[in-house]
Amino acid sequence: MMHAGVGLDMQWGSGFVSGVDGDRASDDVVAFLLAHAGRFRHLFVSWQPKGRQRLDARDYFPAFDDLFQRLGSHYPLRALHHTALNLGAMEPYERGAILDLTCALVERYRFAWVNEDVGLWSLHGKPLPYPLPPYLTTAGLRAAIASTRQVQAALPVPLLVEFPGFSWGMSPVVGRMHAYDFFRVLAEEADVQVTLDTGHLLSYQWMRGLRGEDLLSELERLPLDRCFEIHLSGCDVEGEAFHDRHHGVLLPEQLELLRRLMRSCPNARACTYEDPAVRTGGRVTEESAPSLTAFLGAVAGP
């Protein structure tokens, strides 16, 4: 049985806000979630660093507490989308403090899983505005497998590795391994479940020059039986550029890919509309409203 859910990137200053009375979830986000509570069963929130303090889970409790207290018993299934595990890194990457913080959040909020795109979220300690694809090389695959095993061993809940994005402008791909094969071997060797993001999959095939029906090809190379979650976030094509915009507007190809994955992934249980375009009062933009409806219809099935 597939359930619909929603995922929110809780940036500080928009998703979470700080005021004189402390940290809390934005009223618009909470209004959106309450208005759609009957349509979605699960919710994931993306972890974003609050600032440059030494990592301490207690700094995050007030905002997360506020969000989940205001949601009450809605969204009984909750998860955490990570942004700092850096599973694709080949250089030494210290994860001790971030894993301690993650475990504290998982325990306090009973997150059912943690996921993160397999990519480069920083390069040798230097910041990146968007994650880069992993090294599609034998050594890159070995490093990703080792990091995934390390993180999974440290977490009390399943780690779902997510197929990375290959959007125009942030995808200098190193290595010639097919990314679907890289991802399948990673999942098998690290023995983890996976998240398949429709925009990320399409962006890879688009980058390879495929168009039309070919964009949906080669799905059998993916670890379909390990897929637990499917993501859909707003994407856009501009000339020859594929953009993973997270603006709530889905491409028809994403919905078609969702239908095919739902048929092909026997263990998929969660289908997530990622980063709805929430505006004042919790309403979604007029531009994205049809996509939300189409998403819910596709998950419900014929």
Place this chain on the structure above:
Amino acid sequence: MRIDEVLCALVYRRSFRERFRAGERAELGIDPADEADLTAIDLDELDRTADVTCRALLEASHRGVGNLRDAFPRSIRAYCTIRDETDLPFDFADSQAFAEFGRDAPGPPMEAVFGDFLETALDAQWQPVVREERALAVLRALVVTPTPAFAIPDWVRAAPAGHYAVVRRAEAPLLVAALNGRLVTGPVTPLIAGILEGDAVEATAVRAELRAMGLVA
């Protein structure tokens, strides 16, 4: 160079990218065994990635400080008298100061690294301006992050109520301090600057005043 070091240099260092594009692989220290994997890189896509990434270094906002353009307005105006403003993100990303950023954890904050870059790039006459803006940026960061994940630069001194720096300049020395969650800044006398920098001078009344502010023990 390992292949991950090559990618890092390709993304941040314009000079490295240009030599890579010109085929100077051996001169750059690239392992011939990595050649096939590196030729998979779409060089136009690499340029786009580097462009977005380097610009983001100056545009990314930090809580309590803003972005580097906000924090260093006078220094950047001075830089623009010797270089085109569009070069600034790429010059910074290609600098020795930035090369050190992230190498050790914890390392200095980005504001300190950018100040170090500007101090090297600009004439000595601009040194006090750069140091003043650098001190304001780093101490502002310490106001909102009193126990930071970054390393506090050695020109910032610990105080009972927080941290401070003294900036020497042609006019009166400038005190910049993060004390009890507030930014305190203003000109001070040479005597006070000396005491704050560790001079062993008698000045009982002044020391008592500084102690009351939480600047000295």
